[in-house]
Amino acid sequence: MFNILKSFLGTNSILGVDIGTASIKAAEIVQSSPKPRLKNYGILKTYSHLSRPNSAIQANSLKIVEDETAKLLAELVKKSNFKTKEAVASIPSFSSFTTLIEMPIMSEVDMIKTMPFQIKQHIPLPIEEVAIDWIKIGEREDETGKKQQILFISIPKEIIIKYQNIFKLAGLKLKALEIEGLALIRSLVANDPTPTLIVDIGARSTNIIISDSGFLKLNNFTDFAGASLTQAIANGLGISTRRAEELKKQKGLKTGGADFELSTLPQPYLDVIIKELIGAKNRYENNYKRKIERVIISGGGANLIGITEYFENQIGIPTVIGNSFLQVNYPSSIQLVSRELGPELAVAIGLGVKNLS
Ligand SMILES: Nc1ncnc2c1ncn2[C@@H]1O[C@H](COP(=O)(O)OP(=O)(O)OP(=O)(O)O)[C@@H](O)[C@H]1O
Ligand SMILES: [Mg+2]
Known part of the structure; x- marks a missing residue:
């Protein structure tokens, strides 16, 4: 499922x-x-x-x-x-929840064997409560050898x-x-x-x-x-969030003169x-x-x-x-x-x- x-x-x-x-x-x-x-x-x-x-x-x-x-x-x-x-x-x-881990390069068969162990180590929730996927996203070499990068998604x-x-x-x-x-x-x-x-x-x-x-x-x-930007405008000008939302969309950050205060609030x-x-x-x-x-x-x-x-x-x-x-x-x-x-x-x-x- x-x-x-x-x-x-x-x-x-x-x-x-x-x-x-x-x-x-x-x-x-x-x-x-x-x-x-x-x-x-x-x-x-x-x-x-x-x-x-x-x-x-x-x-x-x-x-x-x-x-x-x-x-x-x-x-x-x-x-x-x-x-x-x-x-x-x-x-x-x-x-x-996503987390990136690095592990040695290994065969597909070994990957499948080691994954349950890796998942237990890196996923904070009980394994029976989450659906998990992983994607290989790259390789990297450092002084300890070649490693693959795996992205876990749960x-x-x-x-x-x-x-x-x-x-x-x-x-x-x-x-x-x-x-x-x-x-x-x-x-x-x-x-x-x-x-x-x-x-x-x-x-x-x-x-x-x-x-x-x-x-x-x-x-x-x-x-x-x-x-949050809308709320900052509403609080700063003492107006409703609905009105603040309109003003934010109309004026944005590029305002001069009378609108100076508005442009600085967000x-x-x-x-x-x-x-x-x-x-x-x-x-x-x-x-x-x-x-x-x-x-x-x-x-x-x-x-x-x-x-x-x-x-x-x-x-x-x-x-x-x-x-x-x-x-x-x-x-x-x-x-x-x-x-x-x-x-x-x-x-x-x-x-x-x-x-x-
Ligand atoms: N022209 C505009 N100027 C400034 N802000 C805008 C403009 N058009 C939309 N927004 C803001 O973009 C936000 C909505 O963006 P979006 O549709 O991506 O959100 P969402 O996907 O529904 O929300 P979330 O991803 O947080 O669940 C609103 O806060 C709205 O005020
Ligand atoms: Mg969105």
Whole structure:
């Protein structure tokens, strides 16, 4: 039942579904050459998380409001007129556990023998309560010899069951689950070997990912994200979070004159995120002796006006907004209405192109 993490989809179209705190996003992807084709997409936003944090789509990892989420997902499928019923969904970083280990290079047979022991050592939860997957992501040689790097991914079975229930209730077939970090690398980096720092700023959490040679090397998250910026504006100006959310989207960081105060209010929170990014970058560079060469920002938070300049100044390396549409073809009938969609749909598109390309 729990081989859902490791599956070959064996289908020629798939719905990538990203259930976030503030919205559900889906991308319908069809097998095609040379690139997978984006057939259709849809986004359903909810503002309820602003006034009542507990009513967010995902209040926390163990309290997904199943029925409510299933209803929203069914509504999105209907509205967007998706034809594909088979889906892949993402598990947010705060609901999964990833760890990178190094071990000697060995045969496949020996790997299978040693894995239960490795898992017991590295996964903090009781083994019967989690589903586990591992991926070989690289090799490295040091004075003690050649080693392989293995990424362990574990997800509580309770979370998997919740996702299965939600998709079933919404009339979809959940074929696989994947952590957001892997989906983001697929849609934003693909095979580009450049050491890259990806920062996905959602409403509730910010994912920090390092990709090198196209592999996930580090996956952290922080609770400072879009909602923290909104809250800072609401508190600073003494206004409602709904109004603060509007102002944040309208004005962003590039404001002068009368709006000066507004533009400075979110900065302390952005600085916390940046501090985490610099910490991850320094750790990686020290451990692996590789320089991170660029930053890619995704998630709804990437659309904050002025964010690339702000990040580039503070971190000191080239920073761009992620464009997940580069990995797919799309018919002219699909209007990519705005530049904002490229970073927002990054997880959904990354999920959809899994095993299809
Ligand atoms: N134009 C904009 N300017 C500033 N912030 C924006 C803009 N558009 C969206 N956001 C912010 O992006 C956040 C939502 O991003 P996203 O849709 O990626 O979140 P999510 O995936 O639902 O949340 P999470 O990943 O944390 O569960 C909100 O905090 C929203 O205020
Ligand atoms: Mg998200």
